[in-house]
Structure formats: C-alpha cells, structure tokens
Amino acid sequence: MIDLNLPYLTEEHKSLAMLMKEFCEREVDLKKLNEIADQVIPPNATSAELRARMPWDLVSKAHDAGLRQIAAPTEFGGGGYGEDHVGLGVMAEVAGYYGGQLGRLFTIAWKQMAAFAYTKKDIAEEVLGDYMNDRKTMLGASITEPNSGSDYLFPYDEPGVTGQYLAKKEGDEWVFNGDKMFCTAGGVSNYLMLMARTEPKGPISKSVTQFVIDTRRPGWSVARVNDMMGNELVTNVQMHFENYRIPDRYREGPVNGAFDVMKSRLAGKSLHMFAVIGWAERTWEDMKEYALSRIQGGKPIVQHPNVGMLVAETDCMIRHCRLFLYQDAWEWQQIGQGQMRDVLGWYYINWYIKRVLMRLIEAGLEIYGGMAPQKELAFEHWVRLHLSIMHGGSTGGLSLVKAANIMARSGSPRPSDSNALYET
Amino acid sequence: MNIVVCIKEIYDPEATIESFRLDGAAKTLVSSAKVLKVVNPFDEQAVEAALRIKDKMGAKVTVLSLGNNLDRVVVKKPLHMGADELILLEDEAYVGGDSWSTAKALSSAIQKIGECDLVLCGRQAADSNAGQTGLGIAEFLGLSCVTLARKIDVDVDRALIERVITDGYETVEVTLPAVVTVSNELGQARYPSIKNIAKSNAMKPVIWKPSDIGLGPEECGASGRRLQAIDLFLPVFEATCEIVKGETLQEAAQNLAVRLREERIL
Numbered sequence: 056m057i058d059l060n061l062p063y064l065t066e067e068h069k070s071l072a073m074l075m076k077e078f079c080e081r082e083v084d085l086k087k088l089n090e091i092a093d094q095v096i097p098p099n100a101t102s103a104e105l106r107a108r109m110p111w112d113l114v115s116k117a118h119d120a121g122l123r124q125i126a127a128p129t130e131f132g133g134g135g136y137g138e139d140h141v142g143l144g145v146m147a148e149v150a151g152y153y154g155g156q157l158g159r160l161f162t163i164a165w166k167q168m169a170a171f172a173y174t175k176k177d178i179a180e181e182v183l184g185d186y187m188n189d190r191k192t193m194l195g196a197s198i199t200e201p202n203s204g205s206d207y208l209f210p211y212d213e214p215g216v217t218g219q220y221l222a223k224k225e226g227d228e229w230v231f232n233g234d235k236m237f238c239t240a241g242g243v244s245n246y247l248m249l250m251a252r253t254e255p256k257g258p259i260s261k262s263v264t265q266f267v268i269d270t271r272r273p274g275w276s277v278a279r280v281n282d283m284m285g286n287e288l289v290t291n292v293q294m295h296f297e298n299y300r301i302p303d304r305y306r307e308g309p310v311n312g313a314f315d316v317m318k319s320r321l322a323g324k325s326l327h328m329f330a331v332i333g334w335a336e337r338t339w340e341d342m343k344e345y346a347l348s349r350i351q352g353g354k355p356i357v358q359h360p361n362v363g364m365l366v367a368e369t370d371c372m373i374r375h376c377r378l379f380l381y382q383d384a385w386e387w388q389q390i391g392q393g394q395m396r397d398v399l400g401w402y403y404i405n406w407y408i409k410r411v412l413m414r415l416i417e418a419g420l421e422i423y424g425g426m427a428p429q430k431e432l433a434f435e436h437w438v439r440l441h442l443s444i445m446h447g448g449s450t451g452g453l454s455l456v457k458a459a460n461i462m463a464r465s466g467s468p469r470p471s472d473s474n475a476l477y478e479t
Numbered sequence: 480m481n482i483v484v485c486i487k488e489i490y491d492p493e494a495t496i497e498s499f500r501l502d503g504a505a506k507t508l509v510s511s512a513k514v515l516k517v518v519n520p521f522d523e524q525a526v527e528a529a530l531r532i533k534d535k536m537g538a539k540v541t542v543l544s545l546g547n548n549l550d551r552v553v554v555k556k557p558l559h560m561g562a563d564e565l566i567l568l569e570d571e572a573y574v575g576g577d578s579w580s581t582a583k584a585l586s587s588a589i590q591k592i593g594e595c596d597l598v599l600c601g602r603q604a605a606d607s608n609a610g611q612t613g614l615g616i617a618e619f620l621g622l623s624c625v626t627l628a629r630k631i632d633v634d635v636d637r638a639l640i641e642r643v644i645t646d647g648y649e650t651v652e653v654t655l656p657a658v659v660t661v662s663n664e665l666g667q668a669r670y671p672s673i674k675n676i677a678k679s680n681a682m683k684p685v686i687w688k689p690s691d692i693g694l695g696p697e698e699c700g701a702s703g704r705r706l707q708a709i710d711l712f713l714p715v716f717e718a719t720c721e722i723v724k725g726e727t728l729q730e731a732a733q734n735l736a737v738r739l740r741e742e743r744i745l
Contacts, residue, residue, distance in 0.1 A: 056494065058513045059552075067680045069552040070559060073515070074671050080493070081667070121673040134673045 057152050057336065063141050063381040071136075072145045075122065079153030082116050088156055089436055092287035100280050102270065105242035105290050106191075114160065115190040122146070124187055126165040131183040137168040140384035144329040148377075151333025155440065156288045158330030163240050163289060166323025167194045170248050170265070173308040173316045178267055182246050195244035197268075197294065199236040205453055212258040221251035221296065222264065227303050229253075229266065231296035234278055240289040242277045245270055250313045263313040267305045274299030285443025325380060325401070328408050331444040332377050335415055338437040339369055342422050356422070365418040372411045379404055402458035406451035412441040480538040480633065482529045483592060484562065484599045485585050485616070486522040488546055488553045489606040491515045506711040516550045518557070521601025525661040526557045527668035529599050532633050539563050543588055545581060547574045551684075558679040559671030565684040566592070572689050575701030578607075582615025584699055587692040589620060597638065598658040602627055610660075617658035625653050629664035 057076070059069050091108055117123045126143055127133020136142050143165055151158035164186070171179045185192045206217045221233045231251065241247060247268040254262035268275065278295040308316040346357035346366050356362045383400040419434050420427045427434060490499075490510055500509045518526075529540045542557040545568040558565055568584050576584070589595055598620075603610035617624030629648055630641040636655050641648045643662050653659075689699045696702060723738055725731030739745040 056498070056513055056515070059515065060512060065680075066551050066555075067676060070555065070671065070676045070680075071673070073517075073552060073556070074559075074673070074676070076515075077670065120670045125673055135677070136673075 056340075057145075057149055057333065059145070061378075061381060063385045064145060068139075068142045068145050071125075071142055072149045074120070075146045075149040076153055078117065078120050078122060079150060079157065082113060083154040083157055085155050088154075088288065092156065092285075092436070092439075094287075096280050096282050096287065096290060098280050098282065100242070100277070102242050102277050105277070105280070105292070108288070108290070109191075109193075109243055110160075110288065111191060113157065117161070118190045122161065123164065123190075126168040127183055127187065128168070128171065131179070132187045133168075133183070137165075137171075138388065140325070140387045141381060143326055144380065144384045147326045147329035148333040148336075151330035152337050153333075155334065155337075155436070156285070158333060159239075159286075159289060159327065162323075162326040162330050163196075164194045166326050167196060167248050169323055170307055170316055173265070174267060175304050178305055182267060185245065192246070193240060193244040193289075194246050194248070195238060195240035195289075196248040197235040197238040197241060198250050199238075201234050201236050201293070204236065205450065206259070212260050214258050215256045217259040218252040218263065220253075220255040222253050222266065224253070224303075225300075228300045229303065229306070231268075231274070231299040231301075233296055235294045235296075237281055237291055238294055239286060239291045241270075241294050242280065242290050242292040248307065250317065254311050257311070260314050262311050264310050265307040265313040265316045266301065267307060268299075268301065269305075272299060272301065283443055285439035285441070287439075325383060325404060327444060328380055328404060329384075331408065331412065331441065332373065332380060334437060334440050335373050335412060336377075338415060338419065338434065338441070339366075339373055341433055341437070342366065342369070342419055345426075346422050362422055365421055369411075369415050369418045372414060376404075376408055376411045379407060398461055399458045402454040402461075405454040406458075408444070409451040412444065416441060480532065480536065480596050481541070481592075481594045482532060482538050482597045482599060483541050483543055483589055483595050484522070484525050484529050484557065485601075485612070486526065486542055486544045486554065486557060487519040487601070487604045487606075487612075488516050488544065488549055489519050489604060491517045492520070492605045501711065501713055503710075503712060506708040508711075516553045518553055519601050519604045519606070521603055521605065521661065521663060523556075523560075523601075523668040524663055524665045525599040525601050526560055526562060528628065528631050528659075528661045528665055529597075530561045530669065532597075532631065533561070536633065541566060541592060543585060543592075544568070545573050545576075545584055547571050554684065555679050555682075556671055558682065559675045560669055561672070561675065565682075567684045567686050568689075568692065569686050570688045570699075572696040572699045572702070575704070576699065577704045577706040578609050578611030578615055579705040580699055580701075580703030582612045583619055583703060584689070584692065584694060585612070586616045586619035587694055588687060589616065591687070591692050596655045597633065598622070598656070600658065600660045602660045602662045613658055613660035620656075620658070622656055622658050623653050624658040624660070625651055626660045627662040627664075628659045629662055631659060631661075 059072055091110060121134060125134035126137040128137060129135035147158055147162050150161050186194065200219055203218045211217065219233045222229045222231050247270060249266050249268045250263050251266060252262050253264040274297050276295050278293040281291040281293060283291045343366055346362050347355050349356045357366055383404055386400065416438055423432065423434060426432055491514060494514045498511045498514045502509050532538050533540055540562040541564045542562045543566050544554050547569060549567055549569055554565060554567060566588065568588055573584060589598060598616060600613035614624055625640045625642055627643040628640045629643050632639040638653050638655060638657065639650060640653060640659060641650050643664050689696050723731060723735045725734050736745065
C-alpha cells in the first residue's frame with residue numbers, strides 16, 4: 056500500500072494519486088499484462104508487429120481518463136502537470152505499484168513533455184495534436200548508438216571521439232544515416248526525441264543536436280529487437296536510418312545544443328524510478344506476506360532472525376530511496392526547468408536505486424528459498440522489471456564517479472551549478 | 480433541480496486485514512497510519528446517479544458529509560467527478576455517531592440547505608453495512624424513501640425508479656422531493672476529471688457546526704446515539720480433527736457414517 060502521508064504531497068497530488076490507484080484497480084489485469092510480456096518477440100519483428108503487441112485497450116482507457124495526457128501543456132488540451140515532478144512522481148509510483156509494467160507506458164511519454172519547451176510551435180502542435188487526438192500515438196526518445204553507450208551519457212569530451220556523425224545538413228533539411236542502439240518504445244513510437252551528432256570533430260557535449268523524428272517518414276526502420284527483461288510491453292529496439300530526411304524546423308533547441316535540452320528531461324528520467332519504487336514496494340509486500348505465512352521449525356520464517364532481518368533491511372532501504380526520490384523531485388520543482396538545487400542528487404539516486412533493487416532481489420532469493428525461481432510466483436516478473444531499470448541511465452558505478460568528479464571540482468558538498476552536469 | 484448527495488468517508492475496503500487492530504475495550508477498530516480513506520463506494524454511485532441526472536436535464540449537485548478532520552482528498556472527490564458544492568458537518572461533536580444521530584444531523588443540514596428536490600444516499604456504508612441512514616433522513620424530513628435504486632429517471636416533480644429486488648427489479652414512481660438510496664447495480668461511477676482536480680484544489684468547503692444546523696452537541700455523534708455497542712470481538716474458529724479408522728476401507732466408511740450419525744450430521 057502506497058503511503059501518501061509525505062510532506063512533499065499536496066492535497067492535489069494525493070487526489071491525482073488516488074485517481075491513478077482507482078484506474079489501475081479497475082482496469083489493469085496484471086495477469087494479462089504478464090501474458091503479453093511472456094510472448095516471444097522475434098528479433099526481426101517489424102514496427103507493425105511490435106505495435107500489435109501493445110495493450111491498446113488499456114492505453115485507450117488511460118487516454119479517456121486523461122492520465123496519458125496529464126503532463127502535456129494545457130494549451131494543447133493536456134493536464135498541464137509537466138513541471139510538477141512530485142505530482143507526476145507519485146502517479147508513476149502508484150502506477151508501478153498497482154499496474155506493474157503499465158507504469159512505464161505512462162512515464163515514457165510524460166518525460167518527453169518537458170522537451171516541447173524547446174520545440175517550434177508548429178512542430179509541438181503537430182506532435183501533441185496527434186498525441187491528444189489519436190490514442191495510438193506514442194512518444195519515445197533515443198540517445199545511445201552501437202559504438203557509443205555510456206560515453207554519450209558520461210561525456211569524456213575528447214574532440215571527435217564519441218558518437219557517429221549521424222545527421223548532416225543539406226539545404227533546409229537534415230539527412231540521417233546510421234543506427235541508434237537501445238531505444239525503449241522506439242519500435243512502437245510515432246515520434247522520437249532523438250540526439251544526433253551534427254558536428255563531426257567537436258567534443259560530444261558541444262556537437263550534438265536534438266530532433267523530433269517522425270518514424271512514419273521513409274528511411275526509418277527497426278534494425279533489430281533488443282528483447283529485454285521487464286521491457287516486453289513497449290519493447291526496445293535498434294533503429295536504422297538510411298537517407299532519412301526531415302526539415303530543419305524539426306530541430307529542438309540550438310544546433311549542437313542537445314545537452315541543454317537533455318538537462319530539462321533529467322527530472323523526467325527519474326519518473327521511471329518512481330514507477331520502479333512502486334514495483335519495489337509491491338515486491339517487498341509479497342515477500343513479507345510469504346515470510347509471515349511460511350512456517351518452518353514451528354514458526355513463521357519472519358521470526359527466524361536471518362529472514363526477519365532481511366525483511367526489515369529491505370523495508371528500510373525502500374523507504375529511504377523513496378524519500379530520496381521525492382526530495383529530488385521537489386528540488387527540481389523549486390528552481391525550474393533544466394535547473395538543479397543539488398547536481399549530485401540525480402547521480403546518487405541513479406546509483407542508490409540500483410543498490411536497493413539488487414538487494415531486494417537478493418533478499419527475495421533468501422526469503423523464498425527454493426520457491427524464488429519458480430515462475431508461479433509474482434517474484435519472477437518483479438525481478439525482470441527491476442532488472443529493466445538497472446541497465447538504464449548509465450551504470451550505477453559511473454554515476455558515482457561522475458558525482459565524485461563534480462564534487463572535487465566544485466569544492467562544495469552540494470554543488471548547484473547545473474552546467475556541471477555535462478562538464479568533465 | 481437541486482440534488483443533495485450524502486457521502487461517508489471510510490477506510491479503504493481494499494486495505495489488508497493486517498492494517499487494522501481491534502481495540503476491544505473501546506469497541507472500535509484502529510487502523511495503521513498508512514491505510515487510505517476513501518468515499519464509501521455505494522455513496523460514489525449515489526454521486527454518479529446525481530451526475531447522470533445533471534448531464535441529462537441540468538441540476539445543482541450539493542454534496543454533504545459528516546465527521547471530524549475529514550480528509551479533503553476524500554470528501555472533494557465528488558467535486559472532482561463533477562458535483563457543484565461541498566458542505567461538511569465537521570466538528571468533534573459529530574464523532575462516534577450511529578445511524579440515528581447521523582441521519583438527524585444530515586436531515587437538519589438538508590433543511591438548512593432549503594430547496595432540495597432529491598436526496599441521494601448509498602444503499603449502505605461499506606464499513607458498518609447498517610443501511611439505515613438514508614431511511615432515517617427520509618423519516619426526519621417526512622419524505623418518501625425508495626431504496627436500492629439501480630436507475631433514476633426524473634420528470635419535473637416525480638421520479639421513475641427501478642429498484643433492485645431479489646429476482647430482478649421493480650419500477651416505482653415517487654413524488655418529489657424524496658430520498659433515494661442507490662445500489663451498486665446502477666453501474667460504475669465515472670472517474671474524477673483531472674481538470675476538476677486542479678479547479679477544486681483551492682476551493683474551500685462550507686463548514687457547519689452543530690449550532691449552525693440547530694442542534695445541540697448532545698444530539699450529535701456519540702452523545703446522540705440510540706444504539707449501544709455491547710461487544711466487539713474477532714470470532715474464534717476452532718477445529719479438532721478425528722481420524723476415523725477401520726481394518727478395511729469399507730469398515731472405515733461404515734465407522735465414519737456411524738460417527739456422523741452420532742454427531743447428528745447425517
């Protein structure tokens with residue numbers, strides 16, 4: 056059960072959380088979602104085949120309830136909560152707790168909304184118009200490439216080293232050739248917020264531009280499916296561009312200024328983590344129930360010190376991680392888009408949530424014992440979901456290295472200069 | 480058309496049983512701090528019934544609730560669904576009431592509201608399950624009461640109501656004003672709208688103390704009760720197991736039949 060008695064949450068936030076809870080309790084059939092997740096995905100599946108796996112009836116109901124559009128600006132008919140990171144956070148947490156993978160269906164689109172502040176009005180109208188009017192329009196984002204993963208997220212910044220020269224300007228058009236690697240929802244999205252190197256020789260932090268990509272234009276295709284655990288609903292793909300052309304007006308922000316746009320979406324990235332903390336709370340409750348009901352040696356195993364300690368330890372870690380997330384979301388809200396009160400917060404969370412999830416999995420293996428790998432337990436699906444977040448947003452270790460570098464350079468235990476995010 | 484809907488704040492019926500502790504001395508249930516409160520689901524259907532009438536012919540829907548320290552997230556939900564006004568009977572004096580004192584306070588408030596064509600309540604509260612309050616309000620106000628409605632069609636000064644009976648439903652006509660209790664067969668209540676959540680965020684409900692509705696504190700809540708709880712306890716289920724044996728399966732079966740006859744089960 057999600058505890059809504061937190062000082063970060065206003066009456067309005069709690070009402071939104073209760074709406075999400077009601078929606079999930081009424082509409083979400085976890086068994087059905089898990090059945091979709093268990094279907095084999097061929098590595099050469101097309102975009103149409105991936106879209107056919109989507110639970111469109113559920114997406115459509117979420118649209119009718121206004122939940123899908125809640126982060127979109129009010130001028131486009133959305134809920135206008137795009138900058139309310141605490142509000143979106145608690146909704147993501149509730150969606151994760153009650154709806155499992157449903158949480159990600161929401162957060163993938165919600166986190167893109169912040170980028171529209173950098174988008175030209177006619178493009179925002181086109182994309183959001185489609186999104187608001189068509190229940191099957193999906194949004195996604197793409198950063199990594201076959202030969203550039205963590206160095207894109209953690210720029211080493213040596214000139215010309217990271218990233219392929221993907222987009223070249225020809226007249227008023229940008230022409231794309233090459234591949235993008237791990238793109239969650241890429242195969243099912245109509246529009247992608249995509250970062251591409253547009254200056255071949257410069258350091259990556261000053262050589263990348265963000266674009267809105269319409270996947271229905273010629274020259275875009277799914278190269279292969281990355282069949283990832285816990286990501287089976289929206290799926291993850293490698294994409295191929297071959298002479299893909301879009302007009303310059305589809306550019307978001309200045310040429311070679313993508314990292315400024317990306318900063319605005321970092322708070323959005325933590326929305327995935329809110330959903331995962333919801334999943335983690337549900338996992339922990341299942342584990343606790345098992346420890347209370349499983350009798351060994353004449354008493355429930357929760358009374359065995361080795362098990363009771365694990366139940367308490369993981370409860371403590373989840374609670375702490377949750378407060379950390381809310382504190383960070385609240386801080387994002389205080390200053391405004393793309394700014395941070397505590398630059399280190401993002402990196403610490405990215406590391407810490409992975410520690411918490413790994414410890415939760417470890418505890419589950421101990422508590423369930425021989426039952427742990429049994430597919431009949433919900434634990435097996437929870438583990439998949441947890442693993443799906445553990446790969447995202449660079450590895451936990453790199454996050455700490457980056458945080459330590461920033462701390463050493465600034466000399467402050469809580470550096471607040473947002474530009475430090477992408478300096479090396 | 481003016482409609483008043485009475486709602487009750489209760490603990491989430493979906494909460495696990497471990498979330499509650501029974502306090503036998505105080506004859507009450509104590510919840511853990513994490514347990515959410517919600518609008519009684521039957522009352523939500525009463526709100527839905529009112530909003531369907533509003534959608535069809537236009538109406539002002541006023542929501543009335545009673546208690547102390549009522550959770551604004553809960554009691555504002557009907558506003559999020561589309562109701563127009565919220566009046567709270569909110570005071571320490573209202574705490575601990577029974578169906579009698581609750582109905583008395585609510586009916587006094589409805590009299591104060593004045594113009595009212597239709598009072599809607601849920602068929603019962605999902606915590607106490609008494610199902611008395613709606614009937615009590617009708618009695619205090621001297622109005623007709625139709626219970627267990629699954630459909631309400633209003634036509635100027637009368638309403639045609641389909642009410643649930645054991646093997647189906649019957650249709651009755653009632654002259655307005657009247658009190659109607661709504662059953663779950665009405666169908667699912669609508670979701671709160673996000674627009675209304677944002678709109679009602681700053682809205683302050685009207686608060687009435689006992690003196691505002693012409694009642695003394697002794698007539699409200701626990702002081703005004705007519706029903707006294709004698710005891711509150713968890714039932715104890717005990718079972719003993721006896722293995723009936725025999726040299727053969729046939730003999731064991733015969734012995735079992737004899738034992739069942741001895742216990743007067745057969």
